[in-house]
Each structure stands twice: as structure tokens, then as C-alpha cells.
Amino acid sequence: xxxxxxxxxxxxxxxxxxxxxxxxxxxxxxxxxxxxxxxxxxxxxxxxxxxxxxxxxxxxxxxxxxxxxxxxxxxxxxxxxxxxxxxxxxxxxxxxxxxxxxxxxxxxxxxxxxxxxxxxxxxxxxxxxxxxxxxxxxxxxxxxxxxx
Numbered sequence: 001x002x003x004x005x006x007x008x009x010x011x012x013x014x015x016x017x018x019x020x021x022x023x024x025x026x027x028x029x030x031x032x033x034x035x036x037x038x039x040x041x042x043x044x045x046x047x048x049x050x051x052x053x054x055x056x057x058x059x060x061x062x063x064x065x066x067x068x069x070x071x072x073x074x075x076x077x078x079x080x081x082x083x084x085x086x087x088x089x090x091x092x093x094x095x096x097x098x099x100x101x102x103x104x105x106x107x108x109x110x111x112x113x114x115x116x117x118x119x120x121x122x123x124x125x126x127x128x129x130x131x132x133x134x135x136x137x138x139x140x141x142x143x144x145x146x147x148x
Contacts, residue, residue, distance in 0.1 A: 042082075046100050049080035058097065060089050073097045 006014075012027050022030075050056065056077045063072040063085060071089035075082040075097055086093050095104070106112060120127050 043100075045080050046075075046082045049075070049077045049082055050098070050100050052079045053077035056098065058094060060094075 008024065008027055008031065012022060012024060015022055015027070056075055058076075059074045060071045061074070063070050065085060068087075071086050071093070073084040073086055073089075073093070075084070082097075084097050086097070092104075
């Protein structure tokens with residue numbers, strides 16, 4: 001049903017119209033069980049699409065999963081198109097889709113240190129001491145209100 005871009009109900013109707021009798025449960029089982037091989041292939045396609053192209057384009061569209069609002073992330077490149085359903089559509093989710101599930105990391109090297117220093121000097125980023133003091137203040141406030 002994914003490739004035909006239809007839900008299970010129209011797919012079941014099509015199958016019934018051509019003489020294949022399946023219950024809704026049996027169709028759901030056929031579409032969802034034993035998909036490990038296809039999942040591995042989809043992951044390989046995603047890796048190749050991200051690694052092998054100079055650019056990627058990402059779009060999202062609202063979708064519902066089990067009655068809950070979610071987001072379908074559509075990642076396209078010259079080498080392939082990848083669909084990911086995510087619970088959110090914020091900036092970190094977009095970065096996660098572009099990282100293809102790899103962990104969020106920041107190398108703490110000289111370049112990161114120079115960037116931190118430049119942003120701190122330009123007042124775009126608070127110093128580490130400022131962040132620690134803010135957190136301590138939040139904890140004191142929380143404790144004074146009986147939440148700590």
C-alpha cells in the first residue's frame with residue numbers, strides 16, 4: 001500500500017475486486033510482519049541518498065498515526081527519496097532526519113572552541129559561568145516554591 005500511496009481499505013477493495021479474499025487483519029499482517037529485509041534495504045537507500053549527493057531537500061506534511069498528529073518528513077536527493085514519520089516537526093527533528101538516525105554529537109575541537117569564543121564575545125551565546133548561574137538560580141527558585 002505504501003508504493004501505491006493508498007491506505008489498507010482501498011488496497012483490500014482492489015484485491016477483492018480481482019478475486020483475492022483477505023480479511024482486514026490478514027492484510028494488515030501481510031503488510032507489517034516480516035519486514036526486516038525491507039527495513040534494512042530502506043536504511044541502505046537512506047544512507048546512500050544522504051551520503052552520495054551534494055544536496056538534499058526536506059519537506060514535511062502533517063499525518064496521523066494511531067489517532068495522533070505526527071509529521072511525515074520527505075527527504076529527497078538526486079539519489080533517492082526517504083520518508084520518515086516523526087512525532088514532531090521542530091528543528092532538532094529535521095536535524096535527526098538529515099543525520100539518518102545517527103546520534104547528535106558536537107566535536108569539541110579547536111573549531112568548536114573558536115566558534116564558542118566568537119559567539120560569546122558577540123553576546124550571542126552566554127558564557128558557561130552564566131549558564132551555570134542561571135541553572136542554580138532556577139533550582140533555588142524551584143526549591144523556594146516547593147518544587148525542588
